[in-house]
Amino acid sequence: MMSLIFQFGRILFICFLAELLSALLPLPIPASVYGLLLMLAALGLKLIKLDQVKQASSFLVGILPILFLVPAVGIMSLWAELRAFLLPCVLAAVPVTILVMAGSGLVTQWVQSLRKKGGKGRD
Amino acid sequence: MTELLKNSAVWGILLTVIGYGLGTLINRKTKQAWCNPLLLGILFVILVLSLAKIPYEDYKASAAPLQYLLLPATVCLAVPLYENLSKLKGRFAAVLAGILSGVIISLGSILLMGWLLKMNREQAATLIAKSVTTAIGIDVTQTLGGMVPLASAVIILTGITGNLCAVFVCKLFRITDPVARGVGIGTASHAIGTAKAFEIGELEGAVSSLSVAVAGILTAILAPIAINLFF
Numbered sequence: 001m002m003s004l005i006f007q008f009g010r011i012l013f014i015c016f017l018a019e020l021l022s023a024l025l026p027l028p029i030p031a032s033v034y035g036l037l038l039m040l041a042a043l044g045l046k047l048i049k050l051d052q053v054k055q056a057s058s059f060l061v062g063i064l065p066i067l068f069l070v071p072a073v074g075i076m077s078l079w080a081e082l083r084a085f086l087l088p089c090v091l092a093a094v095p096v097t098i099l100v101m102a103g104s105g106l107v108t109q110w111v112q113s114l115r116k117k118g119g120k121g122r123d
Numbered sequence: 124m125t126e127l128l129k130n131s132a133v134w135g136i137l138l139t140v141i142g143y144g145l146g147t148l149i150n151r152k153t154k155q156a157w158c159n160p161l162l163l164g165i166l167f168v169i170l171v172l173s174l175a176k177i178p179y180e181d182y183k184a185s186a187a188p189l190q191y192l193l194l195p196a197t198v199c200l201a202v203p204l205y206e207n208l209s210k211l212k213g214r215f216a217a218v219l220a221g222i223l224s225g226v227i228i229s230l231g232s233i234l235l236m237g238w239l240l241k242m243n244r245e246q247a248a249t250l251i252a253k254s255v256t257t258a259i260g261i262d263v264t265q266t267l268g269g270m271v272p273l274a275s276a277v278i279i280l281t282g283i284t285g286n287l288c289a290v291f292v293c294k295l296f297r298i299t300d301p302v303a304r305g306v307g308i309g310t311a312s313h314a315i316g317t318a319k320a321f322e323i324g325e326l327e328g329a330v331s332s333l334s335v336a337v338a339g340i341l342t343a344i345l346a347p348i349a350i351n352l353f354f
Contacts, residue, residue, distance in 0.1 A: 011195050018198065029343060030258030032197040036336050039201035050206070057199035060192065065161045065318040066143045067193050070135075070186045071257065072165045072279045072315075076172065077179040081273050085249075088240055089273070092250045093280035096232040097311050098292055100254055101285060104225025104334075105298040105307025111217035112300065 007056035010048055014039050128181065135185025142167040159287050161315070197256070197314060200332035203321070207329035211302065218306055222334050225310030226341045229254045230349045237354065244354035245269060251346045253277045256313040259339040263346050278313070285312020286319040305330025310338045 018035030042048040075082070082089060128134050146163030172182055183190075211218065230251065237247040248269030252260040257278050264274040289308045298304050301324055308320040309331030317335055321328030 015194050032258050033336050035198035036201045039198050043205040057202040060196040060199045064196050068315050069139050069164050073168045075276050076169045078276045089277050092253050094284050097281050097284045100225045100229045101292050101307040101311035102296040103228040104221040104310040105303045107224040108217045108221030108306040109300050109303035111220045
């Protein structure tokens with residue numbers, strides 16, 4: 001139990017550092033991205049060991065979909081604005097998303113297959 | 124009734140958990156991709172609020188503690204990413220190329236749509252950052268003079284689309300490699316899509332979280348250039 005509290009404490013400490021960076025640095029990067037990179041760096045540099053955050057972080061990552069439910073319900077109060085601009089919004093949300101997903105996935109797969117074919121022995 | 128709800132600290136969270144729980148149950152029973160727990164949960168909560176005539180603001184205030192967890196949960200996406208980093212060795216070039224092309228396709232499609240539908244700058248700026256995580260998307264929209272509430276709605280719709288279509292799109296375009304899947308899902312549909320990527324597999328989810336961060340940063344840099352050049 002104590003260990004979970006400490007785990008949560010470490011995560012919150014990284015979040016706080018991230019909020020500081022986001023407020024102090026003049027870049028349009030939100031705290032969540034700084035925090036993700038800071039946590040990655042802390043784990044990579046062994047400042048934090050994996051089992052010092054693992055349990056609490058598995059829980060938080062697991063409940064992520066529930067956390068998005070609340071802002072998503074907010075669409076109901078934006079219905080009037082959404083209706084006036086509906087076609088572009090739906091086009092941007094559905095076909096463009098599928099296009100981006102397919103495009104970035106295929107490019108990744110293609111570059112990897114190029115490396116496998118051309119770069120034998122390099123890896 | 125409204126008074127009782129106003130004084131209760133947990134009904135919003137309870138409603139959220141019930142909605143998601145019901146969604147999960149229906150999803151398990153039907154095994155249909157469109158019976159997505161998140162989508163069903165959203166529809167359930169909207170239905171309950173509309174039937175009971177409870178304003179969204181009241182629900183949001185009561186469910187606020189969940190919002191406080193959003194930053195720590197996003198930061199924790201770094202943990203599975205770290206655990207899977209070794210599997211990405213030698214594939215960073217492919218991952219970066221994929222994310223960059225996704226961001227360019229996203230910006231390009233919105234610019235093209237803006238031109239075809241004769242949008243003004245405000246409208247184009249509302250849609251330009253639609254594929255990235257809400258926090259970055261809202262910052263970018265605000266800086267460029269777009270409509271912020273509408274932009275956040277489109278960002279959420281984008282996430283839900285990605286969450287719903289991920290498996291189908293990967294099958295349709297024969298994206299079989301877990302790393303490529305993760306890049307596609309994360310670049311196109313940010314953290315809401317990433318939740319789906321984690322259901323598909325740990326590596327998919329880890330790469331997807333990396334893609335969310337990188338695509339967000341790239342969009343924050345490139346979207347202002349795109350809008351200022353064309354609108």
